[in-house]
Amino acid sequence: MCKIISSEVVIGNFLLEAVERNTFDVSIEDMVIYDEKLSEQLKEHNYFTRFNFEEILDFKDNYPFFVQGIQSNYIRIMNEMDNKTKLKEQLGRYFRMGMPTLVVNEMISASKSIFDMG
Amino acid sequence: MKTKSIKDTIHGYIQIEEPFWRIIDTAEFQRLKWIEQTSYRVLYPSARHDRFVHSIGVYWLGQKAIDGFVKNCSNREVRVVKKYKDSFLLGCILHDIGHAPFSHTCEDLYNYQEKINKVECSLNSRLLELYKKFAETEVIYGAFEKDYKYILKSTDEICKPPSEHEVMSAIVTIQNFSRFRSFFEKDVCLDLDLTIRSILGCVYAVNPKEPAERKTDCGIKNCLIRLLNSSTVDVDKLDYIARDTQMSGYDNVVLDSERLLDSTCCVSTEDGVYYPAFKKSALSVINNVVLAKNSQAQWIVNHPIVLYDAYLLRRAIGISIKNMYDNEYADSEEIDSFEELLKAVFSCEALTREGRWFGKRNVSLLSDIELLNWMKQNIYIKEILEYFSRDERKSPIWKSNEEFLFCLDAEVEKAKTVSDFIMPLMNYLNIIEDLYLTKEINNKLIEKIKTEDIDGKEELLEILNVLISYTDKAGNDGFEYVILPARNTFFTKINAKHVYICFGSKEQYTDYKSIRGEVTESNKKLYEFFYLYANKKTDAKHFLSYLYRKARACSKIRT
Numbered sequence: 001m002c003k004i005i006s007s008e009v010v011i012g013n014f015l016l017e018a019v020e021r022n023t024f025d026v027s028i029e030d031m032v033i034y035d036e037k038l039s040e041q042l043k044e045h046n047y048f049t050r051f052n053f054e055e056i057l058d059f060k061d062n063y064p065f066f067v068q069g070i071q072s073n074y075i076r077i078m079n080e081m082d083n084k085t086k087l088k089e090q091l092g093r094y095f096r097m098g099m100p101t102l103v104v105n106e107m108i109s110a111s112k113s114i115f116d117m118g
Numbered sequence: 119m120k121t122k123s124i125k126d127t128i129h130g131y132i133q134i135e136e137p138f139w140r141i142i143d144t145a146e147f148q149r150l151k152w153i154e155q156t157s158y159r160v161l162y163p164s165a166r167h168d169r170f171v172h173s174i175g176v177y178w179l180g181q182k183a184i185d186g187f188v189k190n191c192s193n194r195e196v197r198v199v200k201k202y203k204d205s206f207l208l209g210c211i212l213h214d215i216g217h218a219p220f221s222h223t224c225e226d227l228y229n230y231q232e233k234i235n236k237v238e239c240s241l242n243s244r245l246l247e248l249y250k251k252f253a254e255t256e257v258i259y260g261a262f263e264k265d266y267k268y269i270l271k272s273t274d275e276i277c278k279p280p281s282e283h284e285v286m287s288a289i290v291t292i293q294n295f296s297r298f299r300s301f302f303e304k305d306v307c308l309d310l311d312l313t314i315r316s317i318l319g320c321v322y323a324v325n326p327k328e329p330a331e332r333k334t335d336c337g338i339k340n341c342l343i344r345l346l347n348s349s350t351v352d353v354d355k356l357d358y359i360a361r362d363t364q365m366s367g368y369d370n371v372v373l374d375s376e377r378l379l380d381s382t383c384c385v386s387t388e389d390g391v392y393y394p395a396f397k398k399s400a401l402s403v404i405n406n407v408v409l410a411k412n413s414q415a416q417w418i419v420n421h422p423i424v425l426y427d428a429y430l431l432r433r434a435i436g437i438s439i440k441n442m443y444d445n446e447y448a449d450s451e452e453i454d455s456f457e458e459l460l461k462a463v464f465s466c467e468a469l470t471r472e473g474r475w476f477g478k479r480n481v482s483l484l485s486d487i488e489l490l491n492w493m494k495q496n497i498y499i500k501e502i503l504e505y506f507s508r509d510e511r512k513s514p515i516w517k518s519n520e521e522f523l524f525c526l527d528a529e530v531e532k533a534k535t536v537s538d539f540i541m542p543l544m545n546y547l548n549i550i551e552d553l554y555l556t557k558e559i560n561n562k563l564i565e566k567i568k569t570e571d572i573d574g575k576e577e578l579l580e581i582l583n584v585l586i587s588y589t590d591k592a593g594n595d596g597f598e599y600v601i602l603p604a605r606n607t608f609f610t611k612i613n614a615k616h617v618y619i620c621f622g623s624k625e626q627y628t629d630y631k632s633i634r635g636e637v638t639e640s641n642k643k644l645y646e647f648f649y650l651y652a653n654k655k656t657d658a659k660h661f662l663s664y665l666y667r668k669a670r671a672c673s674k675i676r677t
Contacts, residue, residue: 004230005550048232094646098545100570101573103550
């Protein structure tokens with residue numbers, strides 16, 4: 001039985017990985033590449049993602065407390081709390097807790113190839 | 119030209135020209151009589167309308183839009199509009215011909231496991247492969263392929279990937295085009311390319327350096343495409359907002375479509391790109407479209423009863439097809455898996471009169487009827503019985519965001535605390551979709567989670583124990599739940615930057631956003647909202663006070 005992962009989880013986890021690395025402006029292009037890598041990795045385990053660009057705009061509308069704005073090709077993460085630990089906990093609670101560990105591990109692995117390149 | 123009259127509840131008498139009523143008479147179009155337009159009937163019992171009447175309504179409004187153009191545009195532009203009128207109206211009447219049973223509830227099952235914005239996905243591949251055979255010339259196909267691939271990948275706010283039913287409608291149109299073409303006189307210009315582009319919302323790419331005549335030709339065609347399918351005001355929206363509202367009996371803002379479409383015209387920007395526009399007399403109607411859509415989204419589409427009904431329906435369909443697979447195909451070579459059976463059921467072939475065979479079963483002209491029959495064959499299953507029997511259903515503990523907030527003493531911080539506490543459970547149950555697995559919150563779920571490898575397992579079990587341990591004011595326990603995500607902010611996704619208003623001559627125009635501001639909800643969303651449905655009635659205030667106390671005690675919740 002295949003399982004579909006929502007776009008929100010893909011975006012939310014990408015933002016979480018960015019915050020882990022003290023990055024608060026994330027490129028949409030990188031997010032698209034992240035989703036493609038993640039999709040490939042998850043297929044083996046019978047999981048699929050449904051991410052597309054329109055969902056980024058929806059994400060901003062649905063989670064304005066996480067996204068400050070979208071400018072040209074970048075998403076600015078809200079850092080109102082000015083407390084990276086709290087922000088990470090929040091993102092983790094909203095988009096990671098409750099997920100199968102297998103999926104979380106693949107998300108972490110896919111993000112490494114984006115953020116830790118070069 | 120012969121015409122027939124149909125009396126429509128929304129638009130009064132609709133005149134239908136002969137070629138179009140011959141299309142309406144085909145089995146492929148008649149199928150739409152058994153596709154329910156909305157999922158609102160659970161809340162508004164009178165909302166018994168279907169895709170059939172909606173498609174005819176859109177055809178009628180398309181005619182009105184053409185009349186507006188002819189009245190308000192230049193002679194050169196009118197010549198182009200008249201040339202493509204029938205192709206555009208064909209798009210209007212066929213725009214939903216590929217709709218899935220139960221409309222949007224099942225739409226993504228056409229493309230299950232795949233992404234609609236990927237060229238390689240089977241639905242897009244099928245469309246391109248089919249159109250390659252039927253396009254008038256290779257050049258026309260080449261241009262379509264390029265423009266279509268562009269919108270699939272587009273991050274442009276005015277161009278977006280089509281939805282699954284739009285692609286399927288385009289496929290059905292191409293498959294049947296020869297037959298539909300034969301209903302028209304030989305000298306009538308029917309441009310299949312324009313028709314399918316209208317259905318898909320796929321505009322023609324226009325090079326500003328092209329000769330003026332070609333720019334006008336493409337520009338007017340793009341106006342027609344946007345009048346049927348766009349992120350602005352279009353005839354599809356105008357019909358379904360009015361129809362869904364009136365058929366439900368819901369007192370919404372009245373839309374004067376006639377006033378709006380009578381003012382239809384077009385404008386061209388400095389580099390010669392055309393957009394549909396409306397004269398200033400339509401401003402009040404455009405404003406009402408925004409209000410009506412917001413209101414419908416807030417009070418009907420996102421009503422907890424409507425959301426729960428859609429959840430039950432989807433689960434019932436998944437369970438029924440899974441049972442069909444287990445009972446009839448598990449040992450067969452023909453269908454390898456549940457997913458493959460799902461694809462066979464929700465396939466292009468299943469929408470045709472010839473149908474799709476799998477084993478001894480044939481599914482043709484797929485509609486709500488087939489799915490309901492399969493569900494009834496499994497009515498002994500609890501989740502399916504809950505769909506058919508209203509008195510078996512769980513009910514929402516609170517029925518709106520306002521009630522949720524009221525029960526938490528109108529304090530947004532309390533709402534945030536409760537919402538944050540529940541989020542891991544929402545992730546576990548709703549973010550990964552399993553079509554046929556139950557999502558009930560009860561002791562069985564706790565036992566299941568204990569055996570799984572889940573991030574934040576302890577937190578999840580804590581949340582579940584809190585919910586299951588709840589006792590109401592009278593001391594009753596044994597509560598079981600379903601939790602569904604919901605929206606608590608509503609703003610219409612109408613692209614105000616590309617709704618153009620003419621004040622006087624064609625050169626005197628501006629966009630709606632410039633004069634009216636951003637079309638968004640003024641209140642920013644502050645917390646994630648959800649509905650909780652319980653198997654027993656309980657006092658919402660008592661329940662939420664309990665939940666808040668428990669959430670507050672959880673050390674990881676933000677304060």
